[in-house]
Amino acid sequence: MSRTPGRASALQPALPPTLADVAERAGVSRQTVSNAVNNPDLLRADTLTRVQEAIAELGYTPNRAARNLRTRSSQLIGLRFTPVQEGTANATMDRFVHSLVETTREAGYHVLLFAGDAVDPVAGYQDLLSSTAVDAFVVTDTYLGNPQATWLEERRAPFVAFGRPWEHPEARHPWVDVDGAAGTELATNHLLGRGHRRIAWIGWRKDSWIGEDRRSGWLRAMHARHLSTTGLASRVEDTVASGREASSVLLDEAQPTAFVCASDTLAMGVLQTLDERGLRAGRDVAVVGFDDSQVAQVVPRGLTSVRQPLEEVAVHIVKALEGLLTTPAVVGPGVLLAPTLALRGST
Amino acid sequence: MSRTPGRASALQPALPPTLADVAERAGVSRQTVSNAVNNPDLLRADTLTRVQEAIAELGYTPNRAARNLRTRSSQLIGLRFTPVQEGTANATMDRFVHSLVETTREAGYHVLLFAGDAVDPVAGYQDLLSSTAVDAFVVTDTYLGNPQATWLEERRAPFVAFGRPWEHPEARHPWVDVDGAAGTELATNHLLGRGHRRIAWIGWRKDSWIGEDRRSGWLRAMHARHLSTTGLASRVEDTVASGREASSVLLDEAQPTAFVCASDTLAMGVLQTLDERGLRAGRDVAVVGFDDSQVAQVVPRGLTSVRQPLEEVAVHIVKALEGLLTTPAVVGPGVLLAPTLALRGST
């Protein structure tokens, strides 16, 4: 008793109405109201109407915390949000997060962001998991060994990875990824179609699985035409400066007429080199980047770039999450999606 | 009874330990464990040690849902996540979100992302508010009338705005903003210092408060030197194409030697125009953008740009949130922060 919703003083806002308030108003039990919300089919039509009216009149919304406690679920998906790296063109995260937010919403979930502890990458996951603050995770940073995925799998924590378990083919967690090799192959074939034969590759160091994957698409396309790739490849850090240096060396030593890059960041480095040498991208030398970043879209004359279907990725991830969160959990096979090529002035 | 933590079958993971499990192990009451977690000062040193040992051994973490239900708080801050606009350079959101995630974490909060309903911008807020899913909101899209802020204020919902209540000076909610006029003044003075006298402005349409604010900084700097601004200003849509067209017209009709722009997007349009005319940014014509986007950082030779101190914004916002969430709520005055200028090759 003593709960008089709507009668609290103006200074202290009224507590939101509860199930009990609705029940009293509609002249039914609390359980019936609960059913009206969660299993309306169970109610007789006229009872349902009466309850729904009471709900509307009171502006009732189920209390999340109470529901979470009772159902042992939070309807929250945890995502470790890594910062954009300043001075690079990489912004996949941003577009992906939006797609994920949108898609999870349709499935009745929200996205909870947490920061990565620089020292212990697993700390953030640990916290949320053991306090049952989230129902599952989406793991995105699968590029380096991915200790998170392994850690989560050991604890039987539900999660879906954006990215293949490269070095753990035995991993049994669901994942969704984009076929990087197909993307660079697409890019290389596009250049071949425009008459280029000496097409250089600028990618990441050998310990990057994603980098090697993307590189393999370039190789595949070149070899399919029986073109030599000797001296045409460079593996560097993912920075603009590295892209600039690598392209400068390649131009001097291998005279390529086109560049395929593992990232827009590297491609911007190539554009810098061309700019320094008074060459025009697209006319004198062709350049293709990877990720279709904003940079690729707005740089003068535009940068042709491989675009990941992030909206589609999000859809498949949420589908996998839903499978994971039913009992018994359903784990489907990994999903590999095909990227597209955004054509612009640089080719 | 029947709860045997750690003894569940391997197929069904064990339920996490509860307060009661810790209490039993430590030979104290549940309340004492709760105090050990929340008010350790209340315990005798040896009891505290014993309880802490039990907590460590069991790997106990308080259940969020239960705590939320009891304390009527979720430790969650809601943020409506708007997508990046493709084809623009705007990515303030991304950097800001990261700062916010980082800062809220230090204050014991997490960030909950939700999508904006295109039709009803208030819908997402409504839901989370009435289900008490979040403790407060951070409102970022204050550029157009800001119905959200008004709506939230009417409902006495706790929120902090990133952005001034331009058209509602009587608003009493906390806000944090960046002094756009100071930024463009900084930019203009920088150009004046480099000898420029005919400095043009490309900004947004008149109905944008932020746009007019930024414009006023340019005006102020020009007028302080008794320089005419007649014919040197243009107000357009925030797109690269508009920036290109506006700069083209201005170059023909007013012969400016420098441009100050309301956004990096517009500035990229200027760079396009220069590129088309065979002019070099920085040597022939100077250009300054606004927001220090990734684009500004990696475009060949770089784009000088006004940089918002988003980390600092986040700190002040979280400070304001904390004030809001104490009882009684403490509402401080609005906070206006000064931007800086990131110097690059375009000036």
Add this chain to the structure above:
DNA sequence: ATGAAAGCGCTAACAT
């Protein structure tokens, strides 16, 4: 300094 009792708002399980 510690413990016992009560209850936050909801839903699963069972009874009618």
Add this chain to the structure above:
DNA sequence: ATGTTAGCGCTTTCAT
């Protein structure tokens, strides 16, 4: 088809 009972795990209040 609806109601009753119990309890999710925690903290507030009060007693010792």
